[in-house]
Amino acid sequence: MTLQQSLPWILPIIIVGVLYLRVRPGQERPLNPAQLWIMPVVAGGMIALGLWFSPHPSPTPLHIAILVVAFAAGIGMGYGRAHTIALRRDGDQILAKASSFAFMLLIVLMLLRQGAREWFASSAGAVAIDASMLFALGMIITQRLTMWQRVKRLA
Template identity: 30%
Template sequence: MTPAQYAPLIAILIALPIILLRNRAPRTLRPGRMWVMPALIVPLMGLALWGTSMEPGADHTPFDLVAWAMLASGLILGGAAGWWRGKMTTIERHPDGTLKAQASPLGIILIVVLLLGRGTLRAILEPHAADWHLNTLAIADAFLLFVVGMIVVQRIEMFIRARRLLSGGTDSHVEAAPVA
């Protein structure tokens, strides 16, 4: 492995304990501000997709059906991962009307597995892309679309649940406590 390949692994090893410790306590959830992250991520990822197409030496061949299928798969799989991650987040309504959210450790582990999987897939797919008639730009872009799908759908899922709780409903994925 090269130093460029070690850097993400070292960053994950440093960040993972910090993130897990930080997520031990519930944090205040503000449904009115949940649109901010997707509103920032979508244009930034759009710029990243545009930027990768402008790289010198990049594969500028037009996307074929396989490339578009990879992009769609990345977005759909990211949406599924985001939905799952949003469902795994515990949201509670407190007596003062505030919402508290606590991310599941499984959601954090999912992100780490996805980052490691991305590196592994990239290492496998990119050297063999020409042999397998795959567009390397589409492979990289599919990973970016995965992130977009995951963030947007997670926020939508959490917003729906938070709105339900604020209107007096219950969180559908949490079992109700038995009445004594």
């Protein structure tokens, strides 16, 4: 494998390393409920830009159905992932503890996305990439919204 072929895999490896350092499964971290909106807004903006500026084939009912299913699957995955994070109140702060399962799930999803990007070509690849971005958006929004609802119940 040449350097040119391995470059698309280097960024996901770096992201996994950063995620591990940030999340550290099994370690409790303070959770600020007032900041839960930041990630969905940033990710939504970045994904919207990615969708806007990337080339797309002319939409067919199948492509639209794939995108709707991907977004719906992201919503379901975000709800499930939010419930793998243990929350507890300690005095006046909320502590969150990510599970190893949730971290491994993120790695599997990133690998699947990268594999789909490599596997598909031309128009099918564009639809697969768009679907993966909508999946991620649905997952991020739903996870943060579900976490916010769970934190409100603890308060």
